[in-house]
Amino acid sequence: MPTWEYITTPLLIHNTAAILNNWGKQGWELVQIVQNEQGGLVAYLKRPVGDASGADAAARGTAAAAQAAKQFKGE
Template sequence: MIKWEYITTPLLLHRETAILNNWGSEGWELVQIVTGPEGGLVAFFKRQIAA
């Protein structure tokens, strides 16, 4: 069975691409971007846990 780990991070205005590229370069796959409770954007990522 595949196991996953997850992380969330805020997306700062005018830095979205850099933040997404940084997490992607570490093997994190973007799952979703939503508006957070305080109005900013929050990105949800997942990556497979090595067996």
């Protein structure tokens, strides 16, 4: 039976595909998107444990999401 690791990430309303694609390239699968108390969107993702080195992969995914946000803002 597989063991899973999970991560959550905020989503920019106009850049969701780029953010999710960046996480998908890291092996993460979207489980659910929910709205937080402030009205923003939060994505819940999972992947089997052992797909990549946990903390390093999460850091790369966070950096990829930040890069997607910069591209959206035109930076």
